[in-house]
Amino acid sequence: MEFNLTWILLGFPVAFVLGWLASRWDLRQVRADNRQAPKAYFKGLNFLLNEQQDKAIDAFIEAVQNDPDTSELHFALGNLFRRRGEYNRAVRVHEHLLSRADLSRSDRDRAQHAIAQDFLKAGLLDRAEDALHRLEGTAYEAEARLALLAIYERSRDWSQAASIARKMQAANQGDFSARLAHYLCEDANAQVARGQLDPALQQLQQAVQTAPQAPRPRLEMAQLQHRQGQSAAALKTLQELAAQSPAALPLAASLLVEVADATGEITAVQALLTKHYAQTPSLDLLQAQVTLDKKSGNPDAPGRARLVKHLELEKSLVAAAQWLEGETLTEEQYHGAVQKALDHAAKPLTRYRCAACGFEARTHFWHCPGCQSWDSYPARRVEEL
Template identity: 35%
Template sequence: MIQIETGWLLLIPIFFGLGWLASRWDLRLEARQDERERLKQQRSTFKGLNLLLNEQPDQAIETLVKVAQLDPETVDLHFSLGNLFRRRGETERAIRVHQHLANREDLKPRDRDHAAYELGRDFLRAGLLDRAEASLNQVGAGKYAIPAKESLLEMYQVEKDWKKAIIAANELQGLQDKSHQLEIAQFYCEIAQEALRRADFPEAEGAIHHALSAIPNHARALILQGDFYLANERPQQAIDVWAIVARENPAYMHLVADRWMAAHHAVNQVNLGLDQLLALLKTQAIGELLDIVHKHMMQIRGAQAAEVMLVDVMQHSPTLSALSKLAETRLALAEVTGPETRVADLKSTLGLLKQRTTALARYTCGNCGFRARRFYWQCPGCNHWEAYSPRRTEGAVPSGPSM
């Protein structure tokens, strides 16, 4: 039997104690190293933020990239870097950052949804719409579900994919306490308008029906329904539908006034149609309706009747446009009966008035202030629907974009 000396047994606890002390020392050294790394990251992060505040984004990006390289697990920092790249227009770098996050298996579901959402926005910024759609559709039902659907809705409108836009708008309604019926009605109107251009009357009729279901007596849907009847040689039904517009939304009648007269001509009731438009001028004389009524008045009843009408308009709704039309009418009369000096004076007056009215702001978006000479259902500036007032304005041209 092996004999173990008592002295060796006494060395065992000593060796154990030395090992324990060594492990504690290693832990302390590791903690100190971690603390130095943490402080280094903290200083670099603060340095990057300071550079951002001092409007030095290039140096800030370099500093924050170094921090991300020191600790690849910093998810929030990677999101910040990706967004910073995108704002700087460096979409390729933003895509790489967000793709790296989206491909990580250790991400929480919320962070994975965030990465998919940000990646979709990157692709949108880069114009890669198919990839943007695929990425945004990967976002689950969480914090980023609503902004992802909003981005999809915006993208479908840019693409003019109205059927997908309707689906996205309906899904948004299910996620938030906000109605999108107005947009849905407009999307169906876009489908109907395109179908009427193609003479696809069944699709046009169905889309108009859906638009009116979304918003009963919607002005644009009723206008398109009248166009549908007129295209199918049913002028009386077109008149009946447009009469609802005249009663419920008279400010939009300038959009259909010419076709209104065409429908009345088809049923041999031109004077009745003109009288009904004249009645609307009592409240709608400011805008294009006056121009259209004046044109038909000159054609049907002559310049003298048009002059009487314009004098009446100037008494209750005086505008430069009405004054210009009055000068135009009196010039037409003077060219037949008046002396040459009066004709010359009226031509000078009319020239000045037309120059002035041409420079006036016409339609202004109530959301972004974008101005245009023609009426739009969707603002070209901010893409909001029905943001334009149907009434044409006159006066000083405000600062801001126009077309």
């Protein structure tokens, strides 16, 4: 058979045309895919801005399926799942990101931080703790330590909380000395509950050294000293409290009365109370003064007349009710009903109120049970605020 050069000459143009058509077809497909991903992305963004989260999630899922290598879409999708409370789906999205070998170091740290937030929101504190520890040495280290501190406070793991607080203080993330003193006091309270009074006293002494200006360590140390029969030492501790933290002295007023009675130092304690009451009038200091006047046996002591003088300074319903309680009225048969009504009206005014969240309680808290803030309760009653 004779070789025909004509077919070769005709084949070159045909092959060129077929190659050109194939390249155009592939280019169209690529362009279509590239247009489809941004379109789904912008559609999801539009739904998100209109607060249509369900439709936004569907659009982002479509975009992720079209372009699975886009990390930003994964982050957006995971954040949406978390906001909706679908924590399992958020975790799966962020775990998928962490499993990618081509993920940059910054995106890997970001995904680790996101998965820690997922666990925190879901209440899975043990898994959140592990995820947060993995953020040591990253750009999210400071935020992770704050979250760990909140976890340990919530679980009342005071030793771990103290360890994190020391790291944060060493890294110049703030002054945590007062917080460390609180942790030592909490540990001391736990030891007191177990009957370990001497170790508890040592913890409180360490707390005083850690935060000399903090009122709680001295107040609780004086309570423990008085409980152990060391009332003279307790009085000295309370005098130090008055010098270092005078604003907190109303919290120690009732304890000062007990210590004065136990040591016989009624005159010295009364002088201390009078001095601080003159500087800052307080219902608790006033009541302590009235009580000590009765205990002194001095007929010339002001006694309940202090209540009248306080009313000249402050329009206090609480003080008025206390004064009326000891008075004899012209129509005494109505005294009980009037007194009961006044006490009922004054009772809410004797509470303490958190300055951070407004949570009110009959007792003073160092750690607000409402918003978990430390030192947010002033040492003054609601009526005095």
